[in-house]
Amino acid sequence: MFDYATAAVESALAAGASYADARVVSTRTEAIEVLNQQLQSVDRAETIGVGVRALIGSSWGFYATAELTDAAARAAGMRAAAVAKASALVSGPPLDLADVPVTEAFWETPHIEHWADVSLSEKVDMLVGITGTMQGVAGIALARGNLGFFDTLKWFVSSQGHRIHQHIVESGGGYDATALGQQETQRRSYPQSFGQFATGGYETIRAWDYPGNAQRIAEEAAQLLTAGTCPEGEKTLILEGSQLALQIHESVGHAIELDRILGWEAAFAGTSHLELPKLGTHRYGSEVMQITADATIPGSLGTFGYDDEGTPAGCVDIVKDGVWVGVLSGRDSAAVAGLPPGGMVRADGYNRLPMVRMTNVGLLPGDSSLEEIISETEDGVYMATNRSWSIDDRRLNFQFGTEIGWEVKNGKLGKMVKNPTYTGITPQFWGQLDMLAGVGERVAWGTPNCGKGQPMQIGHTGHPASPGRFKSVRVGVKG
Amino acid sequence: MTDPAAIAQRVIDLAGDRAEAQATVVTGESALTRFANSFIHQNVADTTRVVTVKISLDGKVAKGTDNRSDDAALSDLVDRTIEAARLSPVDPEWAGFAPPAPIPAVDNYDEATAAASPEERAARVKDFIDAGRGTDAAGFCDTEAMTVAFSNSLGQQAVGRDTRATIDGIHRVGTVAGSAHQTAQALGDIDGAAAGALAAERFRLASDPYDIKPGEYEVVLSAECVATIAVFLGVYGFNGKAFNEGQSFLEIGKQQFDQSINVWDDPFAPGSLGVGFDGDGTPKRRIDLVRDGVSQTAVHNRKTAAKAGVESTGHGLAGMEAFGAFPANAFVGGGSASVEEMIASVDRGLYVATFNYCRILDPKSQVVTGLTRNGTFMIENGAITGAVTNLRFTQSFVEALGEGRVLHLGDDQRFADSEFGVGLVRAPSMHLSSWNFTGGAEG
Numbered sequence: 003m004f005d006y007a008t009a010a011v012e013s014a015l016a017a018g019a020s021y022a023d024a025r026v027v028s029t030r031t032e033a034i035e036v037l038n039q040q041l042q043s044v045d046r047a048e049t050i051g052v053g054v055r056a057l058i059g060s061s062w063g064f065y066a067t068a069e070l071t072d073a074a075a076r077a078a079g080m081r082a083a084a085v086a087k088a089s090a091l092v093s094g095p096p097l098d099l100a101d102v103p104v105t106e107a108f109w110e111t112p113h114i115e116h117w118a119d120v121s122l123s124e125k126v127d128m129l130v131g132i133t134g135t136m137q138g139v140a141g142i143a144l145a146r147g148n149l150g151f152f153d154t155l156k157w158f159v160s161s162q163g164h165r166i167h168q169h170i171v172e173s174g175g176g177y178d179a180t181a182l183g184q185q186e187t188q189r190r191s192y193p194q195s196f197g198q199f200a201t202g203g204y205e206t207i208r209a210w211d212y213p214g215n216a217q218r219i220a221e222e223a224a225q226l227l228t229a230g231t232c233p234e235g236e237k238t239l240i241l242e243g244s245q246l247a248l249q250i251h252e253s254v255g256h257a258i259e260l261d262r263i264l265g266w267e268a269a270f271a272g273t274s275h276l277e278l279p280k281l282g283t284h285r286y287g288s289e290v291m292q293i294t295a296d297a298t299i300p301g302s303l304g305t306f307g308y309d310d311e312g313t314p315a316g317c318v319d320i321v322k323d324g325v326w327v328g329v330l331s332g333r334d335s336a337a338v339a340g341l342p343p344g345g346m347v348r349a350d351g352y353n354r355l356p357m358v359r360m361t362n363v364g365l366l367p368g369d370s371s372l373e374e375i376i377s378e379t380e381d382g383v384y385m386a387t388n389r390s391w392s393i394d395d396r397r398l399n400f401q402f403g404t405e406i407g408w409e410v411k412n413g414k415l416g417k418m419v420k421n422p423t424y425t426g427i428t429p430q431f432w433g434q435l436d437m438l439a440g441v442g443e444r445v446a447w448g449t450p451n452c453g454k455g456q457p458m459q460i461g462h463t464g465h466p467a468s469p470g471r472f473k474s475v476r477v478g479v480k481g
Numbered sequence: 482m483t484d485p486a487a488i489a490q491r492v493i494d495l496a497g498d499r500a501e502a503q504a505t506v507v508t509g510e511s512a513l514t515r516f517a518n519s520f521i522h523q524n525v526a527d528t529t530r531v532v533t534v535k536i537s538l539d540g541k542v543a544k545g546t547d548n549r550s551d552d553a554a555l556s557d558l559v560d561r562t563i564e565a566a567r568l569s570p571v572d573p574e575w576a577g578f579a580p581p582a583p584i585p586a587v588d589n590y591d592e593a594t595a596a597a598s599p600e601e602r603a604a605r606v607k608d609f610i611d612a613g614r615g616t617d618a619a620g621f622c623d624t625e626a627m628t629v630a631f632s633n634s635l636g637q638q639a640v641g642r643d644t645r646a647t648i649d650g651i652h653r654v655g656t657v658a659g660s661a662h663q664t665a666q667a668l669g670d671i672d673g674a675a676a677g678a679l680a681a682e683r684f685r686l687a688s689d690p691y692d693i694k695p696g697e698y699e700v701v702l703s704a705e706c707v708a709t710i711a712v713f714l715g716v717y718g719f720n721g722k723a724f725n726e727g728q729s730f731l732e733i734g735k736q737q738f739d740q741s742i743n744v745w746d747d748p749f750a751p752g753s754l755g756v757g758f759d760g761d762g763t764p765k766r767r768i769d770l771v772r773d774g775v776s777q778t779a780v781h782n783r784k785t786a787a788k789a790g791v792e793s794t795g796h797g798l799a800g801m802e803a804f805g806a807f808p809a810n811a812f813v814g815g816g817s818a819s820v821e822e823m824i825a826s827v828d829r830g831l832y833v834a835t836f837n838y839c840r841i842l843d844p845k846s847q848v849v850t851g852l853t854r855n856g857t858f859m860i861e862n863g864a865i866t867g868a869v870t871n872l873r874f875t876q877s878f879v880e881a882l883g884e885g886r887v888l889h890l891g892d893d894q895r896f897a898d899s900e901f902g903v904g905l906v907r908a909p910s911m912h913l914s915s916w917n918f919t920g921g922a923e924g
Contacts, residue, residue, distance in 0.1 A: 035803045041572055043803050044565050047546035048558075053527070060520055066527035068548045085512070085524045088599030092607045094520030122568040130570070144726055182727045187845045266517045269619035269651045269660075272837075353527040390840040392850045392873075396656065399873055399920060401850050403842050421842070423850075425873070425920055456621050457513055457525070479919050481848035481875040 003028075004167075006075040007159035010054035013079025015161055018087065019056035019063075021099060022079065023160035025310060026052045026070070027352035030153040032117065034175075036129035037146050038137055044122065051352035056082040060097050061089030062334075066353035099333040100343040102313045104162050109307025110169040112300065113203035117151040117173050120204045125149050128212060129177070135216040136179040141224035143182045148197060149175035149207065150450065152462075156310075164312035172303065172462060173206045174199025174450060179220040181227050188226035188420060190219045190405050194244035195388045199448035199462065201305045222406055225418060232407055232422040234478035238382030239424055240375055240471045243439075245404055246365070247447035247465035248388050253428045254286070254293055255363040255463065256454075257397035258320055258328070260335040260344075262358075271454050272395025275428065276326060278339055284326040287432025290368060290470075293321035295330055297345065297361035302464035303448030304363070306348075310356035313345030320363065324432075330358050350459040357455050362446065364466030368438025372469040375437045382410040383477050385422045401425040401479060423479045431472060439468035483508075485630035486640050488550050492534050493632050495559040500566065501634040502559070503535040503578050505760065505799050506550075509627035510595075514602040516650070517619040519610050524599055529627070533800055536562045537578070540571040546800070576787035578633040579762040587749065587757035587765075589643040591667035595626035597646070605648055605673030612677025613652040616684060620650020624668050629799075631762045641756025646671050647903045651855055652684040657868075659683025660835055660855035662705060664896035664904045666752050683834055687856040690868040692921050699830030699888075700916040701823045701860070707813055707908040708897035709836045709851075710878045711744065715808050716901075717844040718879075719770050719778075721785030721796070722805025728844045729779070730879050737776050737879060739887035743814035744771040746780065746796070753810055754904045760799030768794050770808060774884065782806045815909035816890025823889045823912040825863040831872075831916075832858040832865060839900060847879040850919075873920035881913055888912040 007024040014022035028050040035042040052075050053066035063086025065078045129147035136145035152172040159165055176197030180189045192215045200206040241249065257274045261267055276284065286293075297315035299305055306315055311333050320328040331339070332347035335358060349356040376384065390403035407422030408415045444466055452461040482488050485506040496502035512526035532555065535544045545562030547554055602622040610618040628642040646668035651658040661680035663671050702710075716723075723729040730737070747767040748755055757765055761783045769777045781789060782797030785806055796806035824832060831853075839851030853872050858865045880886075891910030899906050 040574060041542075041570050044543040044569050045546065045800075046543070046561060046565055049546075049548040051548065060522065062523050062525075064523070064525040064527075068528065068530050081526065085526055085599045088603050089514070089521035089524045091600065091603040092516060092519070092521045092610060094518060094522065097522075122565060126568075126570060144728075180726075180728070182845070185846055186843055187728050264518075265617060265619065266522060268517055268617070268653060268658075269621070269649065273656075353529075355523055355525050390842045390850060392838045392840045392852065394852045394871055394873075395837055395854055399852065399871070401873060401875070401920065403850075423842070423875075456515055456623075457511070479850075479875055481842065481846075481850070481877055481917060481919075 003157040004159060004165060006052050006070055007157050009072050009075040010052055010079040011159050011161050013076040014054055014056040014083045017080045017083030019058055019083045021057040021161050022054060023158065024052055024054040025352060026157040028155040029351065032151045034125055034129065035148045036126065036133050038144065039130045039134045041126055049351065052078060053352045054079045054082045055355065056086045057097060058083060058086035059090060060094035061086050062355060064355040097334050098337040100336040102333060102343055104164055105312060106165040107308065108167045111171040111201045113171045115204040116171065117204045118153065132177050132212055132216045136220035139220035139224055141181045141227060142179045142220050144180035147177035158312055160312055166308050166312055168307050170201065170306060171203055172199060172201050173204055174448060175207060179223040181223045183227045188223050190223040191387055192219045194447060196451055199303050199450040200301050201303060202301050206301065226406060226420045229418045229420040232383060232419040232478040236474050237477045238379050238471060238473055239475040239477060240379060240382055240384040240410065241469060242386035243443065243445050243467045243469050244447050245385060245388050246470050247467040248391060250363060250365060250465050250467060251449055251463065252391060252393045253397055253400055255360040258330050259358045260329040260331040260339055263329065264335055264338055270456050275396040275398045282327055285324055286321045286326045286429060287324045288435045289324045290435045290438050291321050291324045291432055292366040293363065294318065294366060295320050295346065295361050295363045299362045299446055299464065299466065302362040302446035302466060303462045304361040304464035309345045310348045313343055316345055318344050330360060332358050350461060354459050359461045360463040362464035362466060365438065367441040367444045367468050369440055370437045371439050372443060375439065375469060375471045376410055376415060377413040379410045379471065380412055383422060384408045384410050384415065398428050424475050424477045425479050426475055431475065434472040434474055435470055436473055437471040444468040482550050485628050488532060489630040489632035492532065492555055492559060493634055495556055496536065500563050501537040501578060503633040505533045506630045507531045507627055509625065511625040512599065513621055513623035514599060514606055515621045516606050516610065519618045521603060521606060532558065534558055534562050536566040537575065538566045540575040541566045541569045542572050542575055543569050574784060574788055576783040578635050579637045579783060581636045582764050584639040584764050585749065585757040587641060589666050589753055589755060591644045594624050594644040594646050594668040597624040597668050601668060605671055608673030609648060609650050609677035612674055613681040616652040616654055616681065618650060618652050622648045629756050631758060633762055637762045639758045639762055641758065643754055643756055645754050645904055648673055648676050649898060650680055652681045657684065657687050657690065658855045659687050662898040666754060683856045686858060686865060687868040690870045693869045695872060695918040695921050697915045697917055699827055699914055701827065701832045701912045702910060703834050704893060704895055704897035704908045704910050705835045706833050707911050708899040708906040709839055711811050711813050711906045711908055712899040712901050713841065713847065713849055713878050715811060717841055717847065719780050719808055720805040721779040721781035721789060723844060724779035725785055725788050730845055730847050731776050731779055733776050733778060735776055736774050736884065738771055738774040738882045739884050740774040741887050741890055742771055742774050742882055745769045745812050746808035746810050747812060748810040755810060759795045760797040761793065763793045763795040763797060765795040780806045780808050809905055811906045813906065813908040814890065815892055815894035817892050818889040819892055820910050823891065823910065824860050824865060827860040828862060830860045832860055836900060846877055848875065848877045850875045870921060872918045874917055875919040876917045881916060886914045888914055
């Protein structure tokens with residue numbers, strides 16, 4: 003496979019590229035969905051192809067083909083260069099690439115039990131059993147379970163001499179129960195909404211004890227129909243770990259993407275409220291807030307050996323003691339900004355241009371616990387498991403809804419509340435973070451559905467987080 | 482093997498007597514020229530080929546996908562999908578494959594668009610950028626040409642093809658931006674200069690925005706906002722799966738919207754995108770979704786139709802059975818009022834250019850939260866008097882279009898960007914009596 007990538011790179015250089023790289027990518031996926039004990043779909047997909055990137059002047063040209071022959075790879079290299087050349091009609095400053103080590107390497111996701119070695123019937127039987135348990139709870143109309151698996155082989159070659167082979171294994175899934183009311187639906191999910199995904203094999207599914215939580219999840223969904231509504235006003239807000247992970251993803255992870263800060267995503271995904279001259283001085287949040295982007299965390303969804311530019315995975319400080327100190331970057335964006343390249347550029351397949359992507363952007367653990375946080379809260383709301391999320395194009399103004407909440411009164415969990423929502427402005431919100439649970443409650447939550455770029459790409463990102471508390475947050479926004 | 486129809490039939494032949502099978506083959510080329518900071522920074526293209534086979538062994542169903550088309554790969558695809566079906570439990574809701582039926586003659590294909598060069602896209606980008614003065618322009622111009630071939634064991638066969646071209650972009654300085662969007666079947670109908678001029682004009686009007694207090698405001702919504710509303714109604718309401726599951730707002734035969742509201746799906750209207758059959762191989766047809774404010778029907782694929790006890794409406798999505806069905810050639814009926822006339826009829830309200838990051842809070846009530854973007858304008862005494870900063874809203878889309886709340890429909894029905902994809906909806910601007918803004922720049 004290296005030969006096809008090499009042929010594509012050679013061809014792009016011969017056609018005038020100042021730099022070129024190519025990836026042959028082979029992907030196998032399996033997706034299973036069960037609804038109310040009935041199999042809805044089993045979908046197994048395989049793709050393979052080569053994508054080549056050619057740099058000419060201020061523009062990347064990119065071309066991909068599913069034909070894996072020497073001739074097709076060379077043709078792809080030529081077309082990538084030709085596409086880049088066409089950009090000269092509307093050109094900008096020449097683009098440089100920050101230096102990275104030139105590497106020949108192999109890296110593989112550590113895994114114990116490859117998902118392909120677990121029979122389809124075992125997977126389906128588990129989901130049928132879980133949805134049966136949930137259906138057995140009065141009031142549950144829809145009980146849904148799903149599993150998703152990825153096996154990706156990459157062969158990367160650059161004109162600077164990189165030659166890297168990687169094998170990435172990802173597994174995940176989850177389930178949810180929906181109760182239908184007259185004019186409302188209430189849902190509960192496990193382990194989190196949209197499923198919990200990780201790098202690793204089927205052992206990552208077994209670790210979550212899917213069957214053991216189905217009854218509780220369904221009962222909570224049914225109870226929500228008769229629960230009171232979330233109180234309105236400014237309250238102390240306690241967030242369960244997976245919701246805090248999504249809060250990090252949306253209001254930190256995207257905001258620190260250097261391509262957004264530089265305006266490269268301005269028309270679609272948006273820009274950022276962060277300004278490069280304030281790197282190192284801008285207060286992002288309270289001193290409790292310590293955030294890193296660490297692509298080396300074992301098992302987390304944003305973990306790999308090398309990014310899709312051949313840069314080794316690493317750990318970068320993003321927010322230290324509440325101050326913004328780092329960005330997510332690639333070789334081109336880092337060169338423009340005069341920063342070291344972070345190794346955070348990935349594509350979602352052979353046929354897409356690599357771009358800046360979150361790795362594992364997460365909160366370092368605090369020194370408290372959820373139990374202690376609740377016991378020290380006089381008047382608040384504890385919210386768990388995301389239901390809706392929305393944030394503006396500069397990653398400032400957000401509103402989240404969660405599946406479930408509980409009032410917190412005088413240090414104790416109180417009544418369950420439905421339709422909990424909260425809203426805020428990023429730096430003010432993070433400035434209110436005053437308690438964070440410790441390493442024992444920290445989970446490397448995975449987000450398998452991050453959309454970005456044009457054409458749209460779906461990224462897999464990790465967000466380690468433990469439960470946290472925020473003072474004076476507006477909750478209970480209603481339509 | 483490169484001919485999509487031949488590949489599809491080969492898949493059926495490889496399944497032979499072992500299983501009932503359905504094959505869908507999509508081939509084509511897509512290319513996208515992307516610009517930011519007023520120059521092209523990413524210019525991409527790829528050849529596409531997706532071979533999808535669905536296998537049924539007496540109601541045990543599985544689906545497989547591959548992007549290779551040599552005989553060995555197709556044979557492996559069929560074998561492994563048959564094996565997956567064999568291991569699957571019977572699907573009691575399996576509706577079987579589509580019987581042979583004539584496919585309407587639809588050819589939404591423009592040869593020049595299929596052959597468009599990166600230089601042609603770059604020229605439109607240049608026109609867009611040049612329309613602004615001293616602004617940072619960003620956006621994209623893309624072209625796509627696809628051929629879809631379908632075949633199944635029952636003898637249903639179909640081939641269709643289509644092209645699409647889009648330009649979408651902004652002119653901005655700092656945090657102030659104006660946007661414009663054009664989608665058409667042919668690149669020749671995309672006018673980069675006109676799109677750029679509209680975005681630049683909206684940017685000019687959007688300058689120096691000020692904060693206003695959230696609350697209920699009368700609004701004039703652009704076609705982009707209305708298209709987003711239509712997509713939410715489609716995904717969470719008209720979708721036959723959501724309807725069957727009881728999660729939809731839809732109550733067939735009930736007046737759920739203002740009498741002026743008409744929504745329909747028509748794959749045969751001039752300038753349409755797509756092919757004449759759906760993902761199940763069912764012929765597409767025109768269908769009314771809302772007539773004079775009265776909800777008419779959900780849209781169905783074969784499976785959701787069987788469960789609902791009706792015939793498929795031809796709205797199955799290839800490879801997205803778990804999602805359900807969706808009206809991808811939707812129209813929201815227009816009226817006779819120009820945007821200027823609508824604005825002129827507002828004493829105090831807002832004109833919104835686009836919505837951003839809309840997400841549903843509850844599908845049954847259709848309460849959605851989102852933000853305004855790329856131009857939110859204060860209307861006072863019938864004229865735009867300035868720009869305001871972006872606002873967050875939390876609003877039921879069904880209620881917003883309810884009886885007595887639709888004051889005018891625009892005369893500008895066109896393909897509008899729906900936030901979740903281009904070319905899905907043709908919509909007009911709309912004047913509504915009230916919209917619930919729940920947050921401003923300060924939260």
